[in-house]
Amino acid sequence: MRVIGIESSCDETAVAVFDAERGLLSHRLHSQVAMHQAYGGVVPELASRDHVRRLLPLVREALAQAGSDRQSIDAVAYTAGPGLIGALLVGAGFAASLAYAWGKPAIGIHHLEGHLLAPLLEREPPEFPFLALLVSGGHTQLVDVQGLGGYRILGETLDDAAGEAFDKTAKLLGLPYPGGAALSHLAEAGRSDRFVFPRPMLDRPGLDFSFSGLKTAALVALRGRILDDAIRADVARGFQEAVIQTLAEKCRRALEATGHRRLVIAGGVGANRRLRERLAEVAREAGAHLYFPRTEFCTDNGAMIALAGCMRLAAGMHPGRPIGARANWDLGDSCATGV
Numbered sequence: 001m002r003v004i005g006i007e008s009s010c011d012e013t014a015v016a017v018f019d020a021e022r023g024l025l026s027h028r029l030h031s032q033v034a035m036h037q038a039y040g041g042v043v044p045e046l047a048s049r050d051h052v053r054r055l056l057p058l059v060r061e062a063l064a065q066a067g068s069d070r071q072s073i074d075a076v077a078y079t080a081g082p083g084l085i086g087a088l089l090v091g092a093g094f095a096a097s098l099a100y101a102w103g104k105p106a107i108g109i110h111h112l113e114g115h116l117l118a119p120l121l122e123r124e125p126p127e128f129p130f131l132a133l134l135v136s137g138g139h140t141q142l143v144d145v146q147g148l149g150g151y152r153i154l155g156e157t158l159d160d161a162a163g164e165a166f167d168k169t170a171k172l173l174g175l176p177y178p179g180g181a182a183l184s185h186l187a188e189a190g191r192s193d194r195f196v197f198p199r200p201m202l203d204r205p206g207l208d209f210s211f212s213g214l215k216t217a218a219l220v221a222l223r224g225r226i227l228d229d230a231i232r233a234d235v236a237r238g239f240q241e242a243v244i245q246t247l248a249e250k251c252r253r254a255l256e257a258t259g260h261r262r263l264v265i266a267g268g269v270g271a272n273r274r275l276r277e278r279l280a281e282v283a284r285e286a287g288a289h290l291y292f293p294r295t296e297f298c299t300d301n302g303a304m305i306a307l308a309g310c311m312r313l314a315a316g317m318h319p320g321r322p323i324g325a326r327a328n329w330d331l332g333d334s335c336a337t338g339v
């Protein structure tokens with residue numbers, strides 16, 4: 001069983017081929033980051049137009065790299081939501097056309113299901129069930145993963161996502177968009193005792209998050225000061241510590257509440273080295289094991305969509321999903337109802 005996966009929900013165009021027996025055969029990606037940087041964020045119309053330009057060449061490259069042809073592909077999986085609606089529609093329309101021309105099914109995948117399953121691309125994948133911390137530019141959720149399509153949201157952000165908070169604070173520090181990775185790099189040179197920012201929501205029970213106040217705290221810390229390298233690094237360090245400690249404490253509580261012995265980090269912020277180190281400690285203290293995808297599969301990619309499509313095809317969990325796209329789509333609805 002072999003599936004081609006197409007990701008176009010935001011500013012990455014990505015295509016990959018996954019084979020049920022041989023694993024990942026190829027993955028190709030074009031990032032639009034340089035194009036959007038001048039605007040300080042993703043411009044939806046530009047994103048859609050660029051996906052149109054990139055998809056077909058990437059499909060050709062991914063097939064060639066996989067040593068595969070259209071006859072050997074059993075299904076076309078694509079990200080059906082959530083995301084930018086124009087960008088999603090380009091991917092959905094393209095996938096539907098390809099599937100029709102090749103006489104294969106098209107399978108709409110929830111973008112966050114892709115992220116959740118990405119650690120299964122690694123050599124030592126987690127078994128079900130597991131607890132997942134999903135931390136991306138658009139989402140911050142703790143998810144109880146019982147199996148393919150069995151997702152229960154235990155907690156989520158009430159305002160900004162963790163990646164969004166990283167990006168907004170990075171902007172305050174004068175870093176180009178998206179600044180999450182650059183902020184974490186800057187933080188490495190900073191002192192941890194100069195700025196101690198609040199740990200949002202830790203004083204309350206439950207597993208929800210809130211990150212919008214942290215960006216304001218960083219703004220207040222910077223106000224009236226000359227932005228030299230030392231202060232930028234110290235603010236970055238203080239901010240990063242506050243986010244990571246909050247995420248770590250909520251993971252600790254969630255492991256305790258659910259009794260899970262496997263903790264998975266997924267999504268772009270999962271690329272953060274300090275977060276991985278801290279969560280490894282949390283997992284160890286709880287007698288659990290930590291899993292994460294390699295860095296390139298933390299951020300948006302086609303491999304996770306091809307894998308999710310292959311798993312759904314193998315489990316017979318795709319029929320009846322109409323072809324389409326949804327800008328807003330709860331992960332909890334993604335099993336039975338489809339798009």
Ligand code: KG4
Nearest residue numbers: 136137138163180181268269271272299300
């Ligand atoms: O999963 P993703 O590629 O896209 C979404 O689905 O949102 O996540 C992108 C987010 C951005 O906010 C980016 O700044 C953040 O992940 N990010 C990081 C790091 N690398 C990427 N945040 C903190 N530390 C990093 N090393």
Ligand code: ZN
Nearest residue numbers: 115136299300
């Ligand atoms: Zn994503």
